[in-house]
Amino acid sequence: MNITLIGAGNLATQLGKALVAAGQHVQQVYSRTAISAETLAQALHTEATCDIGAVKDADLYLMAVKDDALPSLIAPLAARHPDATFAHTAGSVPMGVFEGHARHYGVFYPMQTFSKSRNVDFSAIPCFVEASDETARHQLLELAQLLSRRVYELDSERRKHLHLAAVFACNFANHCYALAAEQLAGQDIPFDVMLPLIDETAQKVHHLTPQAAQTGPAVRYDRQVLDRQKALIADPLTRDIYESLSLSIHRHHS
Numbered sequence: 001m002n003i004t005l006i007g008a009g010n011l012a013t014q015l016g017k018a019l020v021a022a023g024q025h026v027q028q029v030y031s032r033t034a035i036s037a038e039t040l041a042q043a044l045h046t047e048a049t050c051d052i053g054a055v056k057d058a059d060l061y062l063m064a065v066k067d068d069a070l071p072s073l074i075a076p077l078a079a080r081h082p083d084a085t086f087a088h089t090a091g092s093v094p095m096g097v098f099e100g101h102a103r104h105y106g107v108f109y110p111m112q113t114f115s116k117s118r119n120v121d122f123s124a125i126p127c128f129v130e131a132s133d134e135t136a137r138h139q140l141l142e143l144a145q146l147l148s149r150r151v152y153e154l155d156s157e158r159r160k161h162l163h164l165a166a167v168f169a170c171n172f173a174n175h176c177y178a179l180a181a182e183q184l185a186g187q188d189i190p191f192d193v194m195l196p197l198i199d200e201t202a203q204k205v206h207h208l209t210p211q212a213a214q215t216g217p218a219v220r221y222d223r224q225v226l227d228r229q230k231a232l233i234a235d236p237l238t239r240d241i242y243e244s245l246s247l248s249i250h251r252h253h254s
Contacts, residue, residue, distance in 0.1 A: 001139065004028045004055060006073060007064035008036040010114040011089055015064060016044045018122035022146050030055050032069075052076055060139055062108060063088040070097055078102040085136045091163030094156035095130050106131035106140050109159060110148070113170050126150040128159060179238055211252060218246035219253050 003024055005012050008031035019026050026044050031037035034050040041048035049055060052073065061077060063070060067090050078086060078101040085104040088097065091111065098105035107130040112120060127144040129151065131137035137153075144151040154162065177198065181191040204213040217225040226246055233239045 001025065001060055002027050002058045003060045003062060004030065004058040005040070005062055005064065006030050006077070008040040009064060010116050011110070012064035013040055013116045014114045014120055014122070015062065015089070015110065016040060017119065018147050020044050027058060028056050057081055058084055060085045060087065067093050074098060074101050085139050087136070087140055091166060092160055095132065096156065098132070104133055104136040106136040107156070107159070108140050108144065111162065111166055122147045123149050126152065128152050128154040128162065130155055130159070179241070214249060214253065218249035221246070221250040
């Protein structure tokens with residue numbers, strides 16, 4: 001299968017590497033910036049272009065771009081390559097974004113946080129597939145099963161809830177790390193003292209439910225401790241986050 005990557009960011013970089021490692025032919029990388037396209041294309045030993053009109057014919061176009069960039073790219077690509085299959089990789093964009101443009105289309109959503117510089121084991125990443133027809137379904141499932149041991153079919157409505165859960169589990173958790181780092185920096189304490197705690201917290205939910213793994217003063221809503229800790233927080237928004245999270249934890253354990 002000839003595959004073209006539309007995008008050269010974090011997800012496209014790791015997905016491209018996984019495709020090549022699995023023996024797939026990534027024939028071209030498109031990005032609106034030449035240096036991004038060329039950097040990823042060199043890593044994948046393929047061609048680069050920053051001209052949407054120069055994108056070659058392919059069997060499958062995997063679109064790993066910002067959500068708001070999809071509509072402007074789908075229309076010209078689908079018009080020039082009417083027999084191809086198109087799939088975006090976004091967690092919160094419905095499959096219907098392709099309607100009226102492409103014949104065969106779908107979603108290929110690997111649920112993971114990606115960085116260009118940090119390689120991942122794609123075989124352990126859950127991949128969620130949705131397709132408009134049997135042609136797209138066959139191609140996307142075949143590709144997902146080649147890359148991952150955990151492949152699921154999931155429609156757009158349920159994928160919205162999946163993506164929301166991922167925001168809580170990843171983006172919000174990481175922001176809490178950032179807030180912790182700020183609190184420590186003010187006392188000249190290095191953030192890496194948190195790493196064993198962070199690692200153990202993550203490992204516990206492999207064996208316990210998140211609710212069962214929860215500890216700390218918010219579980220019993222110890223007002224004296226909570227108030228003392230709130231008083232240490234200078235930023236009003238961060239204090240509100242602390243209070244809201246503490247109340248939410250308590251309610252989940254009441």
